[in-house]
Amino acid sequence: MTLELFPFGDAGERTALGRHAFLLHGFALPYEARLLPAIDHIQTEAPFHHLVTPGGHVMSVALSNCGRLGWTSDEQGYCYTEINPHTGRPWPSMPDVFRELAANAAATAGFDGFAPDACLVNQYLPGARLTLHQDKNERDLSAPIVSVSLGMSAVFLFGGLERSDKTVRVPLKHGDVVVWGGEDRMRYHGVMPVQDAPHPLLGSQRINFTFRKVI
Numbered sequence: 289m290t291l292e293l294f295p296f297g298d299a300g301e302r303t304a305l306g307r308h309a310f311l312l313h314g315f316a317l318p319y320e321a322r323l324l325p326a327i328d329h330i331q332t333e334a335p336f337h338h339l340v341t342p343g344g345h346v347m348s349v350a351l352s353n354c355g356r357l358g359w360t361s362d363e364q365g366y367c368y369t370e371i372n373p374h375t376g377r378p379w380p381s382m383p384d385v386f387r388e389l390a391a392n393a394a395a396t397a398g399f400d401g402f403a404p405d406a407c408l409v410n411q412y413l414p415g416a417r418l419t420l421h422q423d424k425n426e427r428d429l430s431a432p433i434v435s436v437s438l439g440m441s442a443v444f445l446f447g448g449l450e451r452s453d454k455t456v457r458v459p460l461k462h463g464d465v466v467v468w469g470g471e472d473r474m475r476y477h478g479v480m481p482v483q484d485a486p487h488p489l490l491g492s493q494r495i496n497f498t499f500r501k502v503i
C-alpha cells in the first residue's frame with residue numbers, strides 16, 4: 289500500500305516525516321550559487337559512473353562522490369573506498385559549501401556537530417530510479433544522513449524497517465533538504481522513476497547528494 293503525503297511546503301517550512309526525519313523545504317536555495325560550480329568541479333574530477341549491483345544489474349542512477357570516502361562497488365559488493373577505482377585517484381575533497389550546508393541542516397533538525405566524511409552525488413536522468421533499500425554500510429549509525437535535492441523534482445518513497453512496510457510518497461523539489469537520523473535512520477527508502485520536466489538551471493537531470501558519517 290502507498291500513502292500520499294502533502295509536503296508541498298514553501299521555502300523555510302519544515303515537514304516531519306518521522307520522529308527523527310525532517311524535510312527542510314528550500315533549505316539549500318541560499319547555497320545554490322556556490323553549489324552549482326562545486327558540483328561541476330566534482331563531476332570533472334570524478335565523472336558520474338553507473339555502478340553494477342552485486343546481482344549484475346547496471347544501476348540507472350549515475351554516481352560520483354566527494355570527501356575522504358566514496359561509495360562504490362567491486363566483485364565482492366558495495367564498499368566505501370579512499371581511492372576512486374575509475375580514476376585511480378582520491379575522491380575530490382568535500383567543498384566548504386557542502387560541509388556548511390550539511391552541518392547547518394543537521395543542526396536545524398536537532399543533530400549538532402554533524403561532520404560527514406563521505407558525500408555520494410547521485411545523478412538521475414529521465415527514467416532513472418532507485419529501488420527500495422536500506423543504507424547500512426556506515427559504521428556510525430548514530431549520525432544522521434543529510435540529503436540535498438537539486439534540479440528536476442522526484443517522488444521519494446519512505447518506508448519502514450521491513451521492506452514490506454507501507455511507503456509514503458514525498459515529493460522532493462529543487463533546494464529541498466532532508467535529515468534522517470535516530471529511529472528513522474534504517475528505514476527502507478527509494479526514488480520513483482524521474483519524469484522529464486527540465487529544470488531552468490540544471491536541465492533534464494536531478495542531482496541528489498547524501499552526506500554520511502561512515503567511520
Ligand code: MD3
Nearest residue numbers: 410423433435468473474475477496498
Ligand atoms: C532515508 N539516495 O544514495 S536521498 C542513496 O534521492 C539514496 O538519491 C536517494 O537513497 C536519492 O542511498 C535518497 C535520501 C536518503 C538517504 C539515506 C536515507 C534517505 C534515507 C537513510 C535512511 C532513510
Ligand code: FE
Nearest residue numbers: 421422423477
Ligand atoms: Fe539510500
